[in-house]
Amino acid sequence: MDSTKRWNPANIKKHEATDESDAYKNALVYKDMSICKKCHNIYHNKRWVHDNELYNSILKKKEEINYTICPACLKIETKFYNGVVELSGNFLFEHKSDILNLIRNTVERADYIDPLEKIENIEEDDKKKIITIYTTSEDLAQRIGRNVERAYNGEIDYSFSERDLLLRVYWKRDL
Template sequence: MNNRKDRLLQEYIHDPYFTKEKYHDPSVCERCGVVFHEGIFQWIEPPPPNAEKMVCPACRRIEDRYEGGVVVLEGEFLQTHKDEIINRIKNVEEEEMAYRPLERIIEIKEEDGKLVITTTYEHLARRIGEAVHRAYKGNLNFQYPEGAKYIRVHWER
């Protein structure tokens, strides 16, 4: 039996927005209305009457502007199709939030002719990049900084 003590261990990537203790079941976010029930966050209408009030990790991240992903879109094509691209981005957010309620856009802003979208977690940023690329082609690049639960997405056309 091999009992090596010098093997590399994958360290857990800490997310300060997920509390170590479980939320009361059920709990409802007093800001957005997402419900923590049966171990997951989900949209339940109306929220259970016995739900304890709390602020969910996504609302806390948005309040603190603590992004989990950033998408940068640029190029001539962006300038001539900006409204259409922004609508696509908002549709992707809506679809993603249906299944992952904590995946949200923090901000969409224009900087030096670029569109910069920050998201609460990395899944939504990746989905936005993939959706824009699938619809409009161009060059798409993903960067995951080592040891971080974060993504940088860059698209250009």
């Protein structure tokens, strides 16, 4: 049985990995007000938040600070990713800086919604004219692909593996 399914964006949007299915979110038990020593996200009220004011107030207190590593930074450290976005085509490298800016803006908006959605790595292959982006979540990979396709058209394909909880997004546009 093939565990890879083709999804259209509407179906992907409905698919949500639960916290129970993400081993990294369940790997450690976090104390309230724990701070990730890599990205400075804070575990507060049973969720991770990115809040500079809260971060500064915790640092000002004289109490002992509990440093840890958040699930997203742990995924980055162990090179475990849930999303892969592959962008290709002649158009890509003629508009590379604009497309990378769009991706940066998409990641910044995603960080506001869920600070555990991060880019792990970006690989560029100038000869093959491919940029590959690895993300810590399926949602971020889908969001990047959708935003690039909306802004620049092209052909897009989504491939989701339920077994691996991995979303692959392929976008291509030639001139």
